[in-house]
Amino acid sequence: EMLEKGGFDHFMLKEIYEQPRSIKDCMRGRIYPAEGKVQLGGIKEFAEKLKNIDRIIIVACGTSWHAGLVGEYLIEEYARIPVEVEYASEFRYRNPIITEKDVVIAISQSGETADTMAAIEMAKERGATIFGICNVAGASIPRLTHAGVYTHAGPEIGVASTKAFTAQVTVLTLMAFYMAQQKGTITTSKLIELLTELDNIPEKIQIALESNDIIKEVAEKIKDATNCLFLGRGSGFPVALEGALKLKEISYIHAEGYPAAEMKHGPIALIDEEMPVVFIATQNSSYEKVISNIQEVKARKGKVIAIVTQGDTEVKKMADYCIEIPDANEAFLPLLATIPLQLLAYHIAVMRGCNVDQPRNLAKSVTVE
Numbered sequence: 001e002m003l004e005k006g007g008f009d010h011f012m013l014k015e016i017y018e019q020p021r022s023i024k025d026c027m028r029g030r031i032y033p034a035e036g037k038v039q040l041g042g043i044k045e046f047a048e049k050l051k052n053i054d055r056i057i058i059v060a061c062g063t064s065w066h067a068g069l070v071g072e073y074l075i076e077e078y079a080r081i082p083v084e085v086e087y088a089s090e091f092r093y094r095n096p097i098i099t100e101k102d103v104v105i106a107i108s109q110s111g112e113t114a115d116t117m118a119a120i121e122m123a124k125e126r127g128a129t130i131f132g133i134c135n136v137a138g139a140s141i142p143r144l145t146h147a148g149v150y151t152h153a154g155p156e157i158g159v160a161s162t163k164a165f166t167a168q169v170t171v172l173t174l175m176a177f178y179m180a181q182q183k184g185t186i187t188t189s190k191l192i193e194l195l196t197e198l199d200n201i202p203e204k205i206q207i208a209l210e211s212n213d214i215i216k217e218v219a220e221k222i223k224d225a226t227n228c229l230f231l232g233r234g235s236g237f238p239v240a241l242e243g244a245l246k247l248k249e250i251s252y253i254h255a256e257g258y259p260a261a262e263m264k265h266g267p268i269a270l271i272d273e274e275m276p277v278v279f280i281a282t283q284n285s286s287y288e289k290v291i292s293n294i295q296e297v298k299a300r301k302g303k304v305i306a307i308v309t310q311g312d313t314e315v316k317k318m319a320d321y322c323i324e325i326p327d328a329n330e331a332f333l334p335l336l337a338t339i340p341l342q343l344l345a346y347h348i349a350v351m352r353g354c355n356v357d358q359p360r361n362l363a364k365s366v367t368v369e
């Protein structure tokens with residue numbers, strides 16, 4: 001087993017460190033930065049249909065659902081197609097409106113999640129076209145869908161999903177650009193610019209991983225917390241949700257992800273000197289707003305841990321701890337900002353003596369409804 005872990009103490013840590021590689025594998029043969037072109041062989045036969053779809057419904061569970069929320073942001077931004085993101089388990093027990101014109105994207109690392117499979121079956125019966133985003137070749141979900149794109153992240157052993165999540169987000173980014181290309185909502189020069197930067201994201205993830213020692217220090221400071229809040233805006237919100245899920249899954253600390261602006265509508269009541277609040281405070285369109293949210297937390301003596309862009313000076317004046325990630329176009333920030341949150345959850349769980357790779361009560365794939 002030591003060999004399989006490649007010298008790392010846990011599979012989860014190994015998988016976190018594999019991300020520069022797994023994202024590269026995920027993009028291989030699919031992006032052509034010099035030409036400003038995305039090719040997704042798996043959904044090619046639906047290229048024409050994509051020009052005229054009215055709506056996309058994304059169905060998934062857990063971490064895959066968080067990836068779906070990032071996808072919503074990207075598809076709406078670039079392809080200008082309305083997207084709904086549904087918990088597969090809720091979707092299937094409603095009587096949702098689905099038509100033949102809809103495309104349903106089912107996201108699943110394992111490809112065996114019972115709720116996601118049931119949602120696919122229902123959408124299929126109602127005539128929708130189903131795309132899958134899956135990590136396990138030949139699993140049940142890829143067999144149920146009409147077409148799909150594999151994430152190619154390699155086997156994920158840790159129960160808490162890490163590299164599969166960033167690969168799902170990468171595929172959704174590629175899908176957003178592909179759909180934009182098909183619909184003509186993006187120019188070739190813009191695509192050249194975005195794909196050139198995307199091509200460089202694995203290197204930037206490598207740099208984000210280098211904050212490991214600082215993250216360990218932060219983990220030491222907050223490891224005894226009983227609650228923790230994760231806040232972000234825009235595509236930083238699903239990142240906050242994912243950071244909170246990672247922490248609760250493996251450290252058993254109660255954590256909640258919230259849109260930063262919603263804090264004042266309730267969760268602000270929880271803040272006192274015992275409460276660590278993790279902010280996604282990178283320099284993007286909501287930066288100024290997040291700064292005022294940080295001030296609100298500091299005014300109530302909360303402990304602020306901020307994920308910031310390298311070279312940030314504003315947040316550093318206010319936050320108790322800052323963790324830097326490289327700057328990037330807003331479209332790619334979820335990929336980078338997730339890395340320190342995975343490491344933070346990992347170190348806290350190890351310090352608390354938890355079984356990181358096999359947390360209590362959880363299974364790698366949830367095959368019951």
Ligand code: AGP
Pocket residue numbers: 061062063064107108109110111112113116159160161162249362363364365366
């Ligand atoms: C992630 O850390 C979880 N263990 C869990 O939420 C998982 O993402 C969910 O069960 C969905 O699994 P799937 O991607 O294999 O369908």
